[in-house]
Amino acid sequence: MKKTWSSLLESLQHAGKTLLAKLASRSTPSGSGGAGGTAGLANTGEGLQVNPLKSVGVKLFAIFFFCIVFFVLIVGLISYAKSKDVIQTKVADATEQTAIQAGQKLDLIYSTYEDLSMQIMLNEDLRKLVTELRTTEANTYNYMDLSRQITDKLNVYAFANKNIKSIHLLSEKGAGVGSSSNAAGGGSAAEQPWFKQIVEAGGQAVWLETSEKGYSQENVISSGASPSFALGRVLKSMTTNQITGVLLIEIKVEVIGDQMKQIDMGDGGSTIVISSSGNYVYNADQALLAKPNTLNLDKSALDKESGQLKTKDGQNQLVFYKSKINGWHLVGLMPVNELVKDAKVIFDITVAMAFGAMLIAIVIGYLLARMIGRPLIQLRNLMKEGEQGNLRVRMAVKGQDEIGQLSVSFNEMMEKITQLVQQTNVSAQEVLGTAGELSEASKKTAMSAKDIAVATEEIATGASSLAVESERGNELTHSIGMQMQSVVSANVIMGTAAGEVQTSSKQGITYMNELIGKTNETESMTRSMVEKVDNLKESTRSIVKILDVLGNISKQTNILSLNATIEAARAGAAGKGFMVVADEIRKLADQSRQSIAIVGQITEKIQNEIEETVQVLSKAYPIFQEQIASVKEADTIFKQVDAQMGGFIERLSEVTESISQLETSQLVLNESMTNVSAVAEESSATSQEVASLSTEQLSISNGLVRLSDKLEELSNSLKQSLSKFQV
Incomplete structure (x- = not known):
């Protein structure tokens, strides 16, 4: 048995290692792709190193494999141990009934010999001969003739029963009076313990345990050297109640042996009879x-x-x-190993079922690991690519379960993020172009301010030239105003798009919270189902207890029917009708016992199926826990997106504020140019005032150039931030 278990454990260990290595090689990411089809993590220049033993698929397979094999082995061993006990108990019960029946048959035989001794005691002719012998002088012809007649009487009883070895009649002093074995006597048995025991019984039957060479004493009785047990009784006078003789009936041990041979104790078993003092009365080994x-x-x-x-x-x-x-014990001896040898078939079936369960666990565990582990690994790799900036990744949807719904949500999230980045990228390009134009216009404005300064020095040469330049300045400021309006509109569009993205991320967070709630409800339902199955298991245990009670009732009924049969046999012809009734009761008891056994098997099968249901539900519970963890992780990602979009909106607000300041400066520039036109008309009279205004104009133009450069830097920074996303 030890070799069988060691080989079984080695096979399980080898199969587990092989499957774990295979799943580990499959769980190592070599690339990813979905509906969009991307190059994988290898294209990012960074590989994702994952410990295979920490993979969800490997863990699921290991848990499923070892749980199934472990519980099959436990159930098999418990069944084997239980079947050994049941078989041992049933066989012992049946053998006990056989022993009781054989013992009762021996009691009938013992009673027969007691009745025979009583007949001898009450034989009037024999009593007269003994009384006459007591008054006759020894060693006379009359004495010898009376002794011969007594021997003839004893021979009649001895020859009528072939199992009687001899019948001896002794005087109250232990001297031989007569014997059916033609024994010669001249000595006395008065000093023998068995003789004293018979005398002290005062007329009650005394059973003497087996003597190795019989109860024939040297010089008293000589009936052979074969073993025998004996029955003794005292003969008393009917008138004086004095002891007139001692009757000793020697019985062959074979009379017990014939009954013992009818009892089959199996291979290595034996049946013996032990006296009340603990000595062997009968044993197959003489x-x-x-x-x-x-x-x-x-x-x-x-x-x-x-x-x-x-x-x-x-x-x-x-x-x-x-x-x-007589108080003797009939004992049936059976080796325990022989009783339970039939249970080895259950052990062999347990080993075979363990191997079968191992193969089934390997197949189902492998399929389960592929069904759950591989989609999670693929989704993890796609998220890693999305983290690196590749927004083109998509998850292939292959089912309608939670993993399929998670894939759909992931694809929708990536689609919305892609649209957001595309729209932001377009807006950034427009802002960058507008910033370039604004910078160019600002530089031109600065150059114009310098020209105005030069013109103010030459204002005396002609106001007409200054008027033309002032008109040109008005046109430039009007163009700047138009461009500023365009920048403001683009900024408003970007703010609206950012708000929509933030709203979508909040909606995604709401959906994830609902998913977490539903998953928790599923977990509660599973836990409730486990509790109900446990209650059902307790009910089946109550049924088993009731079946045990019914089995005991059937057993007692069978015993009562056997006792009734024995009593009917004792009654003889008068008890034949009662014997038929007892036989029918015994048949009904056997049928009840068989029906109870069948119901017990069905109940045990139901109980085993309930155990398997509890095991499956217990395995599903950790899966729900892992699913909740995955959903919470996705919820965290949505919250991070929401936080990043909030920062992006804040940066857009800062750009809007800068553009507002630039628009204010443009209005100041426009007002200044209007003043320049007015001054040009009065240039000849107010040249000093025009020079002062030209200096102020130059300062404002330089500020405008700085604001244009700052706007261009912000646009480049936004472009660089969006450049890492692939759409």
Whole structure:
């Protein structure tokens, strides 16, 4: 058995390692792709190193594989141990009934010999001969003739029963009076313990345990050297109640052996009879007769009328019956190993089922790992690519379960983020172009301011030239105003788009919260289902207890029917009708026992199926926990997107504020140019005032150039931030 279990464990270990290595090689990411079809993590210049033993697929396979194999082995071993106990108990019960029946048959035989001794005692002719012999002088012809007549009477009883070895009649002093074995006597048996025991009984039947060479004493009785047990009784005078003789009936041990041969205790079993003092009355090995028993039992263990027990070393099962006639014990000895040898078939089936469960667990665990682990690994790789800036990744949707819904949500999220980045990229390009134009216009304005300064120095040469330049300045400021309006409109569009993205991310967070709530409800329902199945299991246990009670009732009914059969047999012809009724009761008891056994098997099968249901639900519970963790992780991603979009909106607000300041400066420039036109008309009179205004104009133009450069830097920064996204 140890070799079988070691080979089984080695096979399980080898199969587990092989499948784990295979799943680990499959779980290592070599690239990713979806509906959009991307190059994978290798294109980003960074590989994702993952410990295969920490993969979800490998963990699912390992848990499923080892749980199934472990529980199959546990159930098989428990079934094997339970079947051994049941078989041992049932066989012992059946053997106990056989022993009781054999013991009752022996009691009938013992009763027959007691009745025979009573007949001899009450034989009037024999009593007269004994009385006459007591008054006759010994060693006379009359004495010898009376002794011969007594022997003839005893021979009649001895020859009528072939199992009687001899019948002896002794005087109250132990001298031989007559014997059916033609024994010669001249000595006395008065000093023998058995003779004293018979005399002290005062007329009650006394059963003497087996003597190795019989109860024939040297010079008293000589009936052979074969072993025998005996029955003794005192003969008394009907008038004086004095002892007139001692009757000793020697019985062959074979009379017990014939009954013992009818009891089959299986291979290695035996049946023996033990006296109340613990010596062998009967044993198949005649060398042990009249010797103390070797059963290694306490004397108090056999005090009951019948029962079953084990030896102290636990190697043998005993069933016994205590005779109601002489107190001797009929003991059936059965080796425990022989009782439970039929249970080895269950052990072999358990080993075969363990191998079958191992193969099934490998296949189902592998499919389960592929069904759950691989989509999660693919989704993880796609998210990693999205983190690196590749927004073109998409997850292929292959089912309608939670993983399929998660894939759909991921694709929709990536689609919206892609649209947001595309729109932001377009807006950034427009802002960059507008900033370039504004910078160019600002530079031109600065150059014009310088020209105005030069013109103010030459204002005396002609106001007409200054008027033309002032008109040109008005046109430039008007163009700047138009461009500023365009920048403001583009900034408003960008703000609106950013708000929409933020709203979508918040809606995604709401959806994820609903998904978490539904997953928690599913978990609660699973837990409730486990509790209900546990309650059902308790109900089946109650049914098993009821079946045990019914089995005990059937067993008691069977015992009562056997007792009724025995009593009917004793009653003879008058009890034949009662014997038929008892036989029908016994048949009904057997049918009830078979029906109870079938119901017990069905109940045990239901209980095993309930156990398997609890195991499957217990395995599904950790999967729900992992699903909740994945959903919470996706919820965290949505919240990060929402936070980043909030920062982006703040930066757009800063750009809007800068553009507002630039628009204010443009209005100041426009007002200044109007003043320049007015001054040009009065240039000849107010040249100093025009020079002062030209200096102020130059300062404002330089400020405008700085603002244009700052706007261009912000546009370049926004462009660089968006350049890492691939759309």
